[in-house]
Amino acid sequence: NAGVTQTPKFRVLKTGQSMTLLCAQDMNHEYMYWYRQDPGMGLRLIHYSVGEGTTAKGEVPDGYNVSRLKKQNFLLGLESAAPSQTSVYFCASSYSRPGIFNYGYTFGSGTRLTVV
Amino acid sequence: AQRVTQPEKLLSVFKGAPVELKCNYSYSGSPELFWYVQYSRQRLQLLLRHISRESIKGFTADLNKGETSFHLKKPFAQEEDSAMYYCALRSSNTGKLIFGQGTTLQVKP
Numbered sequence: 001n002a003g004v005t006q007t008p009k010f011r012v013l014k015t016g017q018s019m020t021l022l023c024a025q026d027m028n029h030e031y032m033y034w035y036r037q038d039p040g041m042g043l044r045l046i047h048y049s050v051g052e053g054t055t056a057k058g059e060v061p062d063g064y065n066v067s068r069l070k071k072q073n074f075l076l077g078l079e080s081a082a083p084s085q086t087s088v089y090f091c092a093s094s095y096s097r098p099g100i101f102n103y104g105y106t107f108g109s110g111t112r113l114t115v116v
Numbered sequence: 117a118q119r120v121t122q123p124e125k126l127l128s129v130f131k132g133a134p135v136e137l138k139c140n141y142s143y144s145g146s147p148e149l150f151w152y153v154q155y156s157r158q159r160l161q162l163l164l165r166h167i168s169r170e171s172i173k174g175f176t177a178d179l180n181k182g183e184t185s186f187h188l189k190k191p192f193a194q195e196e197d198s199a200m201y202y203c204a205l206r207s208s209n210t211g212k213l214i215f216g217q218g219t220t221l222q223v224k225p
Contacts, residue, residue, distance in 0.1 A: 042217040104150050107160040
């Protein structure tokens with residue numbers, strides 16, 4: 001099925017460990033995004049990309065890095081995990097231009113990350 | 117500043133009662149507004165967009181530019197409507213989606 005696929009779905013890390021979350025989309029979307037979802041905070045944008053080879057900071061970028069080497073993939077890295085990064089991470093993608101026939105963002109199913 | 121505010125963290129109603137989830141926004145320009153729904157531990161799904169003026173699962177939302185609001189309404193709530201609802205604004209300049217804090221709708225039998 002077409003859509004946005006996130007791996008892994010669950011992960012437990014120890015403080016200081018590193019990991020990479022992978023987001024893959026097969027809809028030829030130009031834009032891709034990483035959000036974190038925390039209770040009472042809604043979804044906050046971490047980083048985003050408007051095209052292959054380009055990335056930009058969102059609202060809460062500290063402690064994260066991203067790469068978009070291929071149009072279909074958007075990677076989120078945690079170099080040294082901290083308990084404050086315990087969250088549910090959602091990837092999303094969209095076309096560059098909103099329009100009548102494009103339906104906003106398509107979200108992945110999320111990655112539940114716990115840092116102990 | 118671009119901002120989306122959902123003043124209620126939790127809205128609890130009985131089945132068959134009307135529902136209104138509030139959303140106010142701050143944006144200088146012509147906003148594109150959405151409602152997303154997230155059922156328990158699932159991905160966010162687009163519920164509706166102001167541009168398309170549609171009714172999905174009995175829900176409607178009207179953009180009121182004077183009051184800068186985009187409230188979500190349903191005349192008769194169903195138990196299966198219980199979920200987290202997010203109002204979101206898309207910047208026409210950057211394409212970024214800015215979310216409100218979310219409102220949990222609980223429909224009791």
